[in-house]
Amino acid sequence: MDDVSYERVQVPTANPFVLTDYGQTHTTTPMAAEFYTPATLPPPYPAVVVSEGLGGVKNARERRYGRFLAQHGYAALVVDSFKTRGFENAAHPIRAINVTESMMLADAFAGLRWLAERPDIDAGRISNIGFSYGGMICVLTAYEQLRRLFVPTHDKFAAHVSYYGPTVPRLEDYATTGAPVAILNGELDNNFHPKRLDMIAQDLKNGGSEVENIVFPDTYHQWDSDDVVRRFDRFNIRDLGTWIDPEQTIIDEKSGRKITNFATRLMMIAGSVSLKGFHLLRDEAVMRKTDEILLRTIAAGGAQDSGTLDPPARCA
Known part of the structure; x- marks a missing residue:
């Protein structure tokens, strides 16, 4: 990894259980993160905030993309929302109940603010990518x-690339920041709802973003994993849906109940999660295609503001 510099960092973040909690206290939480930069290129660098999946920060996924991005001229901040809150060793359902989308949104935007303040980062070319649970977060940061809500300045993400994210939240106010969004899914992935995916993609288009909504044929969930043999995950959130109103209230679409605390979140998840499950399988051919889409999308993001259409140079 001589062409990549790496360090563990802590970034100030917030801890809102739901969106309406944000700003109610000025208490900050130190967020655990890993920071990758090109070792052989001079700054300033374009950058990427990497939002982790429910499986946590993995060598084969989040850390792989951190190195990959740095090798292609980007700084990459890999966020660890579960370690930050003491759930890095918890089972996936325990993580999902306790570490909420609002917390992970706070972390992604905290990463944006931290990067934008650094002199070695091009503040106009900071993108967000995410995997599974983090892929859902990556779509939300486009609104x-x-x-x-989370950023007091005019800073925004320049581009968004979502990998196999579940199709849970929609917003009543679907206006976006205008940044391009690439949404990548597998045809054989039963953890997202195809019709709801199309509605979310249309929301983003109607809101002002260019959207690539790509479903790869014969492809399972997490095609960039280390699962070389097909693996079954029994928890399925295909039918889980929430609605976010302009006042930041989160509503369970199935029950109409407002999600305000741990108890209402637990009831929402229990009422929609099934044991039908989904399968995961690595597919290197699809991975090569999504690597190309990733680099193309984040290179285009922010290019107009920075005055260049050229991607950063690759490390030698």
Whole structure:
């Protein structure tokens, strides 16, 4: 890894259980993160905030993309939302109940603010990518309503690339920041709802973003994993859906109940999660395609503001 510099960092973040909690206290939480930069290129660098999947930060996934991005001229901040809150060793359902989308949104935007303040980063070319649970977060960070909630400045993500994210939240106010969004899924992935995916993609388009909504044929969930043999995960959130109103209230679409605390979140998840499960399988051919889409999308993101259409140079 001589062409990549790496360090563990702590970034100030917030800990809102739901969106309406944000800003109610000025207490900050130190967020655990890993920071990758090109070792052989001079700054300033374009950058990427990497939002982890429910499986946590993995060598084969989040850390792989951190190195990959740095090798292609980007700084990469890999966020560890579960370690930050003491759930890095918890089972997936325990993580999902306790570490909420609002917390992970706070972490992604905290990463944006931290990077934008650094002199070695091109503040106009910071993108967000995410995997599974983090892929859902990556789509949400494209909405102006949520950017405005978490970011007091005009900073925004320049591009968004979502890998196999579940199709849970939709926003009543679907105006976006205008940044391009690439949403990548597998045809054989039963953890997202295809019709709801199309509605979310249309929301983003109607809100002002260019959207690539790509479903790869004969492809399972997490095609960039280390699962060389097909693996079954029994928890399925295909039918889980929430609605976010302009006042930042989160509503369970199935029951109409407002999600305000741990108890209402637990009831929402228990009422929609099934044991039908989904399969995961690595597919290197698809991975090569999504690597190309990733680099193309984040190179285009922010290019107009920075005055260049060229991607950063690759490390030698």
